[in-house]
Amino acid sequence: MAWELSGTYFEHCPCGMVCPCTTSGLTLPATVERCTVVLAFHIDAGTIDGVDVAGRTAVVVADAPRLMSEGGWKVGLYVDDGATDEQFAGLGAVFSGQRGGLWAAVAGLVGEMLGAERVPITYADEGRTHRVRVGDAIDMEIEDWVLPNADEVATLTGMTFPAPVLTMARSTRSHVDAFGVRMDSPGTNGHSAPFAWAA
Template sequence: MSPWNLAGTYFEACNCEAACPCIFTSPPTEGECKAMVAWHIDKGIYGDTPLDGLNVALAVHAPGTMVATKWKVAAYFDDKASAAQNDALHAIFGGKAGGHPAVLASFIGEMVGAKSVPMEYIADGRKSSLSIPGVAEAQIEQLNGQGAGPITIAGHPLCIAPGKPATVARSSRFALDDFGWGWNFSGKAGLMSDFAYASE
């Protein structure tokens, strides 16, 4: 297995009320979770293959409490990736290359599909967004806490970015139309933070 490491930013948006109870292994607020998780790799390498600047996203449907039910997942990979980069992203985010993505992949019960698509990912610390033309739009913005500062959650058991406090956000838009899923809602839960993953 090739050694690898990735660092960048991530965000997630879902249909739960803010803050999402799923991250505390509680049932989702609507009985099921419909989520989009997106990553932007600032710096990354898989063996000798650089992965800087690439994006990955997963659409996730969990029919109940996320740690007690298996997820249906659709995967989206940046169409700017070369063949070698695409293979590396599939290996890492498919859970075949170890590290935290393998932990996340252990929750998947069905992969409904995977596509290479154009992806525009933007993050400025307060806002994060992902656009996949004709497929998905997700936009979240930080919720203000005391003194208009960020509200953060650390140490939650179901997390995308271990060791990183997540900033609580709310979606201004979240829509997905693919693989028979037609999701369209706003004003719901979001989280964002840095992430760092490695093969060991």
């Protein structure tokens, strides 16, 4: 059976604005020695093999070489503790790339899975501000960037992952100690966008 998911997402990494990994399709190196990134996805609507996963939140934590296209990523997954066993298994299969689609392309770059856990997650998407708290492991917030004398947030177009148009943003709060991946990088890069995938 097929799957489809849609909702909102945001991410944060320690690169300066704007992340060269994202904007180059992983062909340029990060501005730091290791690329540590957290991507938080809140699912507004979706099914996996007929199982409704609306309302669930998944958070991907990755540690990768400076040039992410080299592969060897270390990746962990959190799913909110409201998920049933079926929802947890389905989301794990999608975000690990086992079910094809967008995440299958990423899966080829992963060298080690650090684990998958159900934990309390609080996700908020409030206008230009996006925040997530994952147990005691992650507490981060980003704010979409508005250029001086402008009314709308700045965006990047022509992107492929995880959505074709991403806002530019910067972190206003940054604490990550998850699956051995650590990051404290307030004031650095962030992106947010609605997403819609299917396979």
